[in-house]
Amino acid sequence: MSSGFEVIRAGVQSTVQDIGHSNTAHWGVPQAGAADLLSFALANLLLGNSPEAACIEMTLGCVQLRFLTETDFALTGADCAAQLDEKPLLPYSRQRAQAGQTLKLEAPVRGMRSYLALLGGVDVPQVLGSRSTLLSARLGGIAGRALRAGDVLLAKSKTPNQRLSVAIAAPQWRSQLRVMRGPQWRNLSAEAQRFFQNNHWQVSGQSDRMGVKLLGSMLEMAIPIEMASQAVFAGTIQLPPNGLPILLLADVQTTGGYPIVGQVIQADLWLAGQCRANDKIQFKMVDANEAVLALRAQQTWLSQIQRIVCSSI
Known part of the structure; x- marks a missing residue:
């Protein structure tokens, strides 16, 4: 029998996600995929999975699962004080469960989303080249919906022998997100530009996988603008x-007609995916060179972890 689990309690919103769709924007299909691609990548890395292997993205924890067979799994993202049959588990770790054991996640103290990976990835059909769930279109995952109690999900690989448990250090969490100027940045008044950079923004409770709505003082345009829709992306x-402002996330539409004042750099997108209601965040303006250096540093760090983890598989 393939390894996998049965959902006992699904939590607020748990979905199957991978890296999302590629080359579908011309059809009006959003990329979707994991909101925190760094934690998603680390979950697969811990198991030696393909980077594209599908995982379970769990929002605000409160999830309970029962494993069907002996199973290797990995947990990353927001720390939900996970327990395997009431035994505490380290965050950002690879573990082995036996048939019938129960994995329980509480609500996280910090962060929004956690990721559960199974060996080989979660086995659901591909739709438009992705296994990701796009809730707004009822596309992918399990019938395009969030998980429910009673759902059974299987892994694409069986568990091999002689695999050790391992844990890694979590990436550094911070409230400051690095941002590059958007095409309409210069249309902001000088006062609005200063406020955008120098003040904290509060995350609204109306945020979701499409975007993070921010609360604070209103930003004013010094130069009024009427514009046609333009391409938009996560970040x-x-x-x-x-x-x-609205900080767009994984399920963002492919185009939008509002002015674009900034773009979160790729290395910090994972932090945007972990923003939760009432969090305070701040933006730091950087240039393209700084954005590239930050991404290279992150990729180097991931490569170092991969070498260490591979030596234990």
Whole structure:
């Protein structure tokens, strides 16, 4: 029998996610995929999975699963004080469960999303080249919906023998996100530009996988602008008419008509995916060179972890 688990309690919103769709924007299909791609990558890395292997993304914990067979799994992202049959587990770790054992996740103290990987990845059909769940379109995953109690999910690989448990250090969490100027940045008033960079923004409870709505002082345009829709991506910061920015996430639409004042750099997108209601965040403006150096440093760190983890597999 293939390894896998049965959902006992599904939590607020648990979905199957991978790296998302590619080359579908011209059809109006969002990329989707994991909101925190760094934690997603680390979950697969811990098991030696392909980088594209599908995982379970769990929002605000409160999940309970029962393993069907002997199973290797990995947990990353927000620390939900995970327990395997009431035995505490280290965050960012690879573990082995026996048939019938129960994995329980509490609500996280910090962060928004946790990731559960199974050996070989979660085995659901590909739709448009991805196993990701796009809730707004009812596409992918399990019938395009969030997990429910009673769902059974299987892994693509069986568990091999002689595999050790291992844990890694979590990436450094911080409230400051590095941002590059957007195409309409210069349309902001000088005061709005200063406020955007020098003040904290509070995450609204109305945020979701499409975008993080931010609360604070309204930003004003010094140069009024009417514009046609333009391409938007995860990390794009739009400014709607109410003057309160929206930081777009994984399920963002492919185009938008609001001015774009910034773009979170790729190395910090994972932090955006972990923003939760009432968090305070701050933006730091950087240039393209700094963005590239930050991404290279992150990739180097991932490569170092991969070498260490591979030696234990």
